[in-house]
Amino acid sequence: xxxQLAQTLAATPLPxxxxxLDTRHGPILYLEDVSVSFDGFKALNHLSLYxxxxxxxxxxxxxxxxxxxxxxxxxxxxxxxxxAVFFGQxxxxxxxxxxxxxxAGICRKFQKPSVFxxxxxxxxxxxxxxxxKNPWHTxxxxxxxxxxxxxxxxLITIGLRNHSQHFAGILSxxxxxxxxxxxxxMQEPKVMLVDEPxxxxxxxxxxxxxxxxxxxxxxxxxxxxxxxxxxxxxxxDKVTVLxxxxxxxxxxxxxxxxxxxxxxxxLGAAC
Amino acid sequence: MKHLLFAHHDKFSRTIVLALAILTIGIxxxxxxxxxxxxxxxxxxxxxxxxxxxxFALVGLSLDLVWGYCGILALGQGAFFAxxxxxxxxxxxxxxxxRGVYGNPELPDFMVFLNWQELPWYWLGxxxxxxxxxxxxxxxxxxAWVFGGLAFRSRVTGVYLSIITQALTYAxxxxxxxxxxxxxxxxxxxxxxxxxxFNCQSEAVRVALFFLSGLALxxxxxxxxxxxxxxxxxxxxxxxxxxxxxxxxxxxVELFKLWIFVFAAxxxxxxxxxxxxxxxxxxxxxxxxxxxxxxxxxxxxGGRGTLYGAIIGAILVNYxxxxxxxxxxxxxxxxxxxxxxxxxxxxxxxxxxxxxxxxKERSA
Numbered sequence: 001x002x003x004q005l006a007q008t009l010a011a012t013p014l015p016x017x018x019x020x021l022d023t024r025h026g027p028i029l030y031l032e033d034v035s036v037s038f039d040g041f042k043a044l045n046h047l048s049l050y051x052x053x054x055x056x057x058x059x060x061x062x063x064x065x066x067x068x069x070x071x072x073x074x075x076x077x078x079x080x081x082x083x084a085v086f087f088g089q090x091x092x093x094x095x096x097x098x099x100x101x102x103x104a105g106i107c108r109k110f111q112k113p114s115v116f117x118x119x120x121x122x123x124x125x126x127x128x129x130x131x132x133k134n135p136w137h138t139x140x141x142x143x144x145x146x147x148x149x150x151x152x153x154x155l156i157t158i159g160l161r162n163h164s165q166h167f168a169g170i171l172s173x174x175x176x177x178x179x180x181x182x183x184x185x186m187q188e189p190k191v192m193l194v195d196e197p198x199x200x201x202x203x204x205x206x207x208x209x210x211x212x213x214x215x216x217x218x219x220x221x222x223x224x225x226x227x228x229x230x231x232x233x234x235x236x237d238k239v240t241v242l243x244x245x246x247x248x249x250x251x252x253x254x255x256x257x258x259x260x261x262x263x264x265x266x267l268g269a270a271c
Numbered sequence: 272m273k274h275l276l277f278a279h280h281d282k283f284s285r286t287i288v289l290a291l292a293i294l295t296i297g298i299x300x301x302x303x304x305x306x307x308x309x310x311x312x313x314x315x316x317x318x319x320x321x322x323x324x325x326x327f328a329l330v331g332l333s334l335d336l337v338w339g340y341c342g343i344l345a346l347g348q349g350a351f352f353a354x355x356x357x358x359x360x361x362x363x364x365x366x367x368x369x370r371g372v373y374g375n376p377e378l379p380d381f382m383v384f385l386n387w388q389e390l391p392w393y394w395l396g397x398x399x400x401x402x403x404x405x406x407x408x409x410x411x412x413x414x415a416w417v418f419g420g421l422a423f424r425s426r427v428t429g430v431y432l433s434i435i436t437q438a439l440t441y442a443x444x445x446x447x448x449x450x451x452x453x454x455x456x457x458x459x460x461x462x463x464x465x466x467x468x469f470n471c472q473s474e475a476v477r478v479a480l481f482f483l484s485g486l487a488l489x490x491x492x493x494x495x496x497x498x499x500x501x502x503x504x505x506x507x508x509x510x511x512x513x514x515x516x517x518x519x520x521x522x523x524v525e526l527f528k529l530w531i532f533v534f535a536a537x538x539x540x541x542x543x544x545x546x547x548x549x550x551x552x553x554x555x556x557x558x559x560x561x562x563x564x565x566x567x568x569x570x571x572x573g574g575r576g577t578l579y580g581a582i583i584g585a586i587l588v589n590y591x592x593x594x595x596x597x598x599x600x601x602x603x604x605x606x607x608x609x610x611x612x613x614x615x616x617x618x619x620x621x622x623x624x625x626x627x628x629x630x631k632e633r634s635a
Contacts, residue, residue: 077515118512127506128520133520135503135527138503138527141502
């Protein structure tokens with residue numbers, strides 16, 4: 001790991017990271033020829049993917065297509081066997097570990113809602129807040145009025161204002177998913193990786209989640225992994241189909257829907 | 272930090288702070304002010320016994336921080352306690368001077384017996400009180416830092432971590448048994464004469480040691496309370512519940528674990544240093560894995576993740592031990608074992624958790 005770069009990122013205020021990122025050429029995430037194998041099984045097979053700054057990209061694909069592995073590679077959880085992963089033009093993500101990547105602005109919502117149930121909603125957001133995260137700084141940390149305002153803003157955005165002092169453990173499944181999206185927002189992300197945001201939600205909750213993601217579009221680059229086609233149709237401008245660890249095709253939902261290969265591997269299997 | 276020391280205390284926490292403060296000030300005052308034959312006068316024996324409980328409560332407190340809040344089931348907390356104890360023991364040995372059996376002004380008796388000609392380098396300096404105080408925190412802290420640094424960076428967790436902490440204390444036990452280590456081998460360090468020029472056996476020293484043990488416990492309690500109510504405390508609890516998730520929020524999990532582990536080791540070292548002059552001996556059996564397991568049992572019985580539960584558990588279990596080992600010496604380990612099983616099965620939150628739910632029911 002590149003310790004020096006990790007330390008620089010941890011201590012750099014966000015606007016300065018913008019300058020380091022250099023996204024003038026468009027893409028904010030570059031994955032080139034990435035391969036990952038587990039015991040001979042190729043989870044990712046020479047995959048290349050480019051995500052443009054500010055877009056809302058949906059990733060679909062049958063089970064085992066490599067969607068979660070892809071997120072693991074971007075966030076530093078899994079090291080690829082080969083290939084290159086860049087954040088903007090300059091930051092090589094393969095040189096960084098999970099905390100450094102998170103501090104640089106790539107934040108992830110997990111498939112299973114993973115909020116901290118022993119802490120209140122407010123405290124969950126406070127933990128996620130983008131700030132210096134070394135132990136001594138954390139020990140003496142006090143919220144500034146500006147940061148408190150920011151937490152209130154996010155509480156309103158995710159519709160949990162009235163629950164701010166409740167323990168996260170008592171929230172409904174859907175509310176936990178929103179809280180986790182709220183935690184991503186607190187991290188001031190450049191890129192949000194959102195894994196199955198509507199799993200287990202009621203129809204009403206699904207609609208609100210779609211509104212929430214659409215309202216964030218533009219301010220953040222968002223990558224959504226989802227199975228629900230109707231939901232993707234509501235939010236997506238561009239869809240990437242993964243199959244057997246590589247990109248099968250990319251395009252709008254209609255293009256995808258009429259692509260015979262996609263129907264064969266994915267939609268066909270679902271029918 | 273200062274405003275945190277006295278903030279966020281609930282009813283139980285305030286009660287325990289008050290009780291500790293009254294005990295720490297009251298018992299020494301009564302003992303000094305009342306004549307020897309009075310019922311309020313504590314004998315030297317009672318004072319040392321109570322003082323010993325307080326030092327045990329302090330190790331229990333340190334373990335609760337590591338186990339109850341950070342989720343690391345450390346089965347080697349006794350090692351840090353014993354190291355602090357050995358540092359104090361070395362200081363006390365050097366105070367004996369020429370009054371030893373062999374009358375050597377420099378070397379403790381066991382070194383003369385081993386035919387050593389001069390003090391090993393690691394004994395130099397401990398005869399100064401200030402250096403000793405520094406080492407009491409530094410030695411356990413340094414070991415915890417090196418050991419924890421390696422273990423946490425390699426992401427060793429769960430039972431594997433518990434087993435290596437147990438192995439650590441066992442390795443130290445074996446090492447300290449060896450005469451060549453220069454810590455008195457099997458017999459350890461004992462036959463202490465005086466501390467800061469005062470006779471170790473005198474009532475005034477006993478009173479002072481009791482008072483200091485109470486003060487150390489109270490101070491550490493307030494400090495631990497402030498730590499667990501800081502943002503660092505919340506990060507640590509988040510690590511306990513979902514370690515991987517915390518990494519993706521940008522926290523270096525291993526540094527936070529290390530912080531807590533080292534802090535707890537220092538507290539345990541202080542407890543050990545206060546324990547040794549009150550019992551008059553430190554030997555390798557203090558490193559015994561069984562001791563560390565007992566600390567876990569105190570905390571489990573008292574109720575982990577509350578801080579005051581650890582204090583209550585340590586004092587109650589050790590009081591029980593004193594009484595029962597007098598009445599039924601053979602039965603104690605069986606009783607302790609069954610207590611642990613019963614508490615785990617019936618009161619998973621410990622005595623404190625039970626008391627909490629009981630008072631909640633009554634008020635509701």
